[in-house]
Amino acid sequence: MRCFETGALWLMTTLISTFADTFEEIQAECLGNRVQFTLPGSLSLLEVYAVNNTQTVLLTPFLAAQCGYTQKSDPWGNMMVSASLQSCFAEKQGDKEIKVAMKFKLYKLSTLSEKVHEVSKSCSYTMASREILCDTNFMEVSIRNAIPDVKAAPVKQWSIDMPNLKLWRIILFTPEERAFDKETIEQKGYSLYSSPTRLVMRSPYNMAETYARHIEEIDMMVFKSVVLFRERWMMTIVESAAVCPTSGASVEGDTIFWRLPLRITPLVSSEFEILEVHMGVNGRRLTPNEMASHSYNMRLTESHVVVGIPIGAPDGYFKSHTLKDQYHISYTIEPMLELLWREGVDKTKYTVLFPMTTPLTPWPPQIADKTEPDQKMFDVFLGYFLPDVELLSVTIGSELITVPELIFKGIVLQEHSFPNDTKAFSLQIPFSEPHVQIKKVHLDKTTYTLPVVFGFTVLPDHSSFSHSAELETSVTDTVLPKAEGSCHQDHFDMHVAFGSVPSSELKIKLGQTELNDEILQQFEHHLNKTHLTIVVPFLSPVVALESVQLTGIEGRIDVKMYNSMNNWKFNDVSLTCTFLVKLSECFPNGTVTVVLPKLESVQYLPGELSLRDPTCKPYYNEDHFAYFRYNVTSCGTTRKFVEDTMIYENEITSKTDPLPQTSELEPEPEYRFIVSCVYVANATESMIFHAVSHFKEPHADVGKGELSVSLKLSQDMVYKLFYREGDYPLLKFLKQPLYFEVGMDHSRDSKMAVGLENCWATLTKDKESKPRWDLIVDGCPKGPEQTKIRPVIADDRIDIPDHFKRFEVKMLDFTEKDRSSTNDAANTMRRVFIHCDVLICHTENTADGRCYKQCMSPLNPQISSSRVRRSSRLSEEDLRHVSLGPILLI
Numbered sequence: 001m002r003c004f005e006t007g008a009l010w011l012m013t014t015l016i017s018t019f020a021d022t023f024e025e026i027q028a029e030c031l032g033n034r035v036q037f038t039l040p041g042s043l044s045l046l047e048v049y050a051v052n053n054t055q056t057v058l059l060t061p062f063l064a065a066q067c068g069y070t071q072k073s074d075p076w077g078n079m080m081v082s083a084s085l086q087s088c089f090a091e092k093q094g095d096k097e098i099k100v101a102m103k104f105k106l107y108k109l110s111t112l113s114e115k116v117h118e119v120s121k122s123c124s125y126t127m128a129s130r131e132i133l134c135d136t137n138f139m140e141v142s143i144r145n146a147i148p149d150v151k152a153a154p155v156k157q158w159s160i161d162m163p164n165l166k167l168w169r170i171i172l173f174t175p176e177e178r179a180f181d182k183e184t185i186e187q188k189g190y191s192l193y194s195s196p197t198r199l200v201m202r203s204p205y206n207m208a209e210t211y212a213r214h215i216e217e218i219d220m221m222v223f224k225s226v227v228l229f230r231e232r233w234m235m236t237i238v239e240s241a242a243v244c245p246t247s248g249a250s251v252e253g254d255t256i257f258w259r260l261p262l263r264i265t266p267l268v269s270s271e272f273e274i275l276e277v278h279m280g281v282n283g284r285r286l287t288p289n290e291m292a293s294h295s296y297n298m299r300l301t302e303s304h305v306v307v308g309i310p311i312g313a314p315d316g317y318f319k320s321h322t323l324k325d326q327y328h329i330s331y332t333i334e335p336m337l338e339l340l341w342r343e344g345v346d347k348t349k350y351t352v353l354f355p356m357t358t359p360l361t362p363w364p365p366q367i368a369d370k371t372e373p374d375q376k377m378f379d380v381f382l383g384y385f386l387p388d389v390e391l392l393s394v395t396i397g398s399e400l401i402t403v404p405e406l407i408f409k410g411i412v413l414q415e416h417s418f419p420n421d422t423k424a425f426s427l428q429i430p431f432s433e434p435h436v437q438i439k440k441v442h443l444d445k446t447t448y449t450l451p452v453v454f455g456f457t458v459l460p461d462h463s464s465f466s467h468s469a470e471l472e473t474s475v476t477d478t479v480l481p482k483a484e485g486s487c488h489q490d491h492f493d494m495h496v497a498f499g500s501v502p503s504s505e506l507k508i509k510l511g512q513t514e515l516n517d518e519i520l521q522q523f524e525h526h527l528n529k530t531h532l533t534i535v536v537p538f539l540s541p542v543v544a545l546e547s548v549q550l551t552g553i554e555g556r557i558d559v560k561m562y563n564s565m566n567n568w569k570f571n572d573v574s575l576t577c578t579f580l581v582k583l584s585e586c587f588p589n590g591t592v593t594v595v596l597p598k599l600e601s602v603q604y605l606p607g608e609l610s611l612r613d614p615t616c617k618p619y620y621n622e623d624h625f626a627y628f629r630y631n632v633t634s635c636g637t638t639r640k641f642v643e644d645t646m647i648y649e650n651e652i653t654s655k656t657d658p659l660p661q662t663s664e665l666e667p668e669p670e671y672r673f674i675v676s677c678v679y680v681a682n683a684t685e686s687m688i689f690h691a692v693s694h695f696k697e698p699h700a701d702v703g704k705g706e707l708s709v710s711l712k713l714s715q716d717m718v719y720k721l722f723y724r725e726g727d728y729p730l731l732k733f734l735k736q737p738l739y740f741e742v743g744m745d746h747s748r749d750s751k752m753a754v755g756l757e758n759c760w761a762t763l764t765k766d767k768e769s770k771p772r773w774d775l776i777v778d779g780c781p782k783g784p785e786q787t788k789i790r791p792v793i794a795d796d797r798i799d800i801p802d803h804f805k806r807f808e809v810k811m812l813d814f815t816e817k818d819r820s821s822t823n824d825a826a827n828t829m830r831r832v833f834i835h836c837d838v839l840i841c842h843t844e845n846t847a848d849g850r851c852y853k854q855c856m857s858p859l860n861p862q863i864s865s866s867r868v869r870r871s872s873r874l875s876e877e878d879l880r881h882v883s884l885g886p887i888l889l890i
């Protein structure tokens with residue numbers, strides 16, 4: 001045994017007084033036959049000394065096991081030092097009072113200071129005849145009044161009866177007997193103490209002179225001795241044994257079972273009676289209530305006492321471990337059993353402290369993805385860990401980032417602690433982090449992926465493990481553009497919603513034509529940042545015509561949309577409409593006009609078409625249509641009579657030159673369109689021709705009211721026959737002049753007159769819409785080549801010429817004026833509405849001077865007659881508005 005010099009002791013005493021402030025932090029408790037000192041986790045324990053009146057001795061593990069001291073700690077740094085009341089330096093104070101004193105050399109990290117701190121505790125304890133203590137590092141047995149020879153006599157102390165009895169020999173069992181003297185066994189690490197009242201023997205586990213026994217299925221260690229006392233011829237033998245378990249714990253499900261034999265054979269003979277059984281934890285006996293509240297249970301079988309401990313009970317603790325780079329945990333608890341039994345008059349108190357740790361269990365970390373894509377960052381939750389785990393680093397992509405560096409990367413790391421003593425980490429990594437891989441998996445779906453490896457360390461041993469994960473999140477980030485449309489009399493209304501694609505990136509193709517600003521100007525349209533509405537006339541080149549039938553023309557518009565930035569295609573939309581438009585017209589004078597659009601499905605060129613007479617080629621043709629104009633007496637037109645009608649018929653076909661190799665039969669024309677004109681004989685009128693087809697209701701605005709005024713389009717320049725409402729939309733060739741008439745239909749008042757105030761053309765039905773082409777302004781033609789006022793002469797239809805006004809318009813002129821653009825994709829077909837403001841005035845009321853007006857023609861400075869003049873301001877009430885259309889101009 002090592003002792004301190006007096007000088008060193010003095011020095012320590014000085015130190016003690018310096019650090020007296022933390023004295024109350026160390027708790028000392030009497031726990032049965034042990035004293036337990038609890039040191040706070042804020043202090044590190046450097047050295048432990050055992051102290052009695054004369055000596056202060058540093059406790060090494062060897063000395064602690066020999067002398068009855070135990071030291072243990074939990075992962076949070078809490079230290080516990082305990083001493084048996086029979087420990088080497090314990091001091092008996094009277095019969096039952098025992099004092100244990102200790103010195104602790106402590107280190108306080110917060111102040112970087114060392115201190116030595118002495119604590120002593122006196123405990124009152126009544127020893128049983130035999131006390132056996134199985135502590136974690138030693139086995140101890142203590143026997144009172146152990147004189148086996150004087151059983152019959154009244155119990156006497158051997159110190160009184162045999163004062164000269166000297167300890168002579170000690171026999172230890174291996175299990176063979178071997179004899180030693182006291183010095184030898186103390187050198188080996190055993191402890192022997194004899195006093196007038198007790199003999200105490202102590203051995204660490206696994207000593208050479210101890211041996212294993214299998215008792216009631218449990219492995220036990222036996223330390224058995226016989227001590228011989230002698231005085232000359234007299235000899236006294238004291239036999240003692242400590243038997244301590246080394247096995248007996250097992251895990252079943254989430255419960256630890258600990259079994260201890262009741263009959264520990266070297267300790268008991270045949271007759272014995274168990275008086276008490278107590279369970280405790282950490283050296284402290286528990287009451288039945290405490291046991292129940294912690295869900296411990298204890299039961300006695302015939303042969304064993306069995307203790308059940310739920311894994312995770314609060315008296316124990318979990319500890320983290322690393323095994324093959326994987327996170328594992330274990331649970332450790334130190335239960336205690338105290339048995340009291342009686343053999344004859346002697347009682348034995350048997351105490352076992354039995355620390356046990358469950359096998360390592362893998363506890364793989366779980367990742368919970370809490371990413372909200374709107375936040376544009378990964379939000380991951382990683383748990384659960386014991387408090388002894390620290391996150392050291394995060395490897396993102398290939399870059400290892402230590403925890404302190406994370407903040408500079410814009411990564412938010414938080415640690416969360418839970419009441420059940422676990423913790424978790426949450427990380428927020430922005431999508432902008434360079435290692436995030438962004439992949440477009442669908443038009444409207446983006447996937448963000450990020451490989452991460454979390455590096456952890458387990459305290460206090462600093463073993464490390466890692467956890468890899470692939471973070472992945474999908475974001476729906478685009479509202480797809482959407483196109484839809486509807487069919488109208490002679491046009492498509494197309495509507496495109498751009499969705500979340502910027503309008504600058506969205507490219508729209510109508511047919512094969514990509515829309516740009518210039519092309520868009522040629523259509524009636526409405527465009528804002530999010531939507532486009534466009535009116536596409538059915539004969540626009542962007543429309544694919546599928547078939548021409550009596551019932552109408554089938555036209556299809558294909559809308560293709562794509563993102564010009566990355567060429568992603570969005571869903572195509574096609575819309576097919578049937579347009580009920582008269583393609584042929586039969587005039588009273590025998591002229592027939594036909595407009596034939598080029599069909600998408602056939603190969604002919606419009607210029608190759610001809611009537612039955614192959615020399616009758618189109619009057620005019622362009623790439624996507626042919627315009628025929630012929631009379632019923634020419635071009636191979638046939639005539640037949642059906643009752644009192646005459647039917648003229650011709651057909652338009654495409655005839656390609658027959659190839660020499662093919663058979664003599666003329667190849668079937670790819671395309672055939674029959675034009676019929678029905679000629680109705682009428683006694684009073686000349687011939688009237690109709691196209692065979694019948695068409696649905698059109699619309700044309702007619703001024704309403706008592707003095708109703710109408711605007712009509714004449715079929716001829718002599719104003720004999722007019723198109724009826726049902727004839728619209730009308731298809732007109734650009735070069736045809738149009739003859740308009742405005743008139744009061746029902747009035748017979750000869751004092752009334754009509755005057756043309758303003759006439760103009762628009763692309764839509766709305767008279768206010770833009771663009772607008774003026775035809776007549778303030779009663780006078782806008783341009784004399786374009787608009788001509790024509791005289792009205794009384795005839796069988798017209799009684800009062802003042803009730804009518806006529807004008808002729810050459811649309812060619814006004815479209816040419818507009819044709820500033822070289823791209824004529826839309827110009828090739830214009831859909832126009834004609835509007836007029838008509839003045840109704842009194843011919844006699846010359847005072848207001850507004851019924852007649854004279855216009856000067858700059859080119860032909862003649863004064864036209866019967867012009868409505870305009871000198872004073874006209875109120876809206878005087879004006880009637882009339883409209884007509886649509887007229888399709890090709």
Ligand SMILES: *[C@@H]1O[C@H](CO)[C@@H](O)[C@H](O)[C@H]1NC(C)=O
Nearest residue numbers: 052053054055088089090091
């Ligand atoms: C102090 O302990 C030592 C070792 O057990 C012992 O030899 C000595 O007698 C003890 N001193 C007192 C005063 O009890």
Ligand SMILES: *[C@@H]1O[C@H](CO)[C@@H](O)[C@H](O)[C@H]1NC(C)=O
Nearest residue numbers: 383384418419420421422423
């Ligand atoms: C600890 O508590 C958290 C939060 O209440 C819970 O999600 C987790 O599962 C618990 N862990 C254990 C091991 O009980």
Ligand SMILES: *[C@@H]1O[C@H](CO)[C@@H](O)[C@H](O)[C@H]1NC(C)=O
Nearest residue numbers: 526527528529530531532533
């Ligand atoms: C754009 O036009 C559409 C209809 O064409 C309309 O519903 C929308 O409100 C308009 N948006 C703006 C910003 O004017």
Ligand SMILES: *[C@@H]1O[C@H](CO)[C@@H](O)[C@H](O)[C@H]1NC(C)=O
Nearest residue numbers: 589590630631632633634635
């Ligand atoms: C009909 O057309 C032919 C050939 O173009 C022409 O000779 C004839 O005079 C025309 N007849 C009438 C009535 O216009």
Ligand SMILES: *[C@@H]1O[C@H](CO)[C@@H](O)[C@H](O)[C@H]1NC(C)=O
Nearest residue numbers: 644680681682683684685686
């Ligand atoms: C002939 O024309 C007149 C005037 O348009 C009409 O009243 C009459 O019913 C027509 N006769 C026939 C047989 O169509």
Ligand SMILES: *[C@@H]1O[C@H](CO)[C@@H](O)[C@H](O)[C@H]1NC(C)=O
Nearest residue numbers: 587588589590591715716717
């Ligand atoms: C027949 O009438 C139409 C329509 O009025 C006219 O354009 C054409 O020039 C006329 N044809 C002849 C040969 O007069």
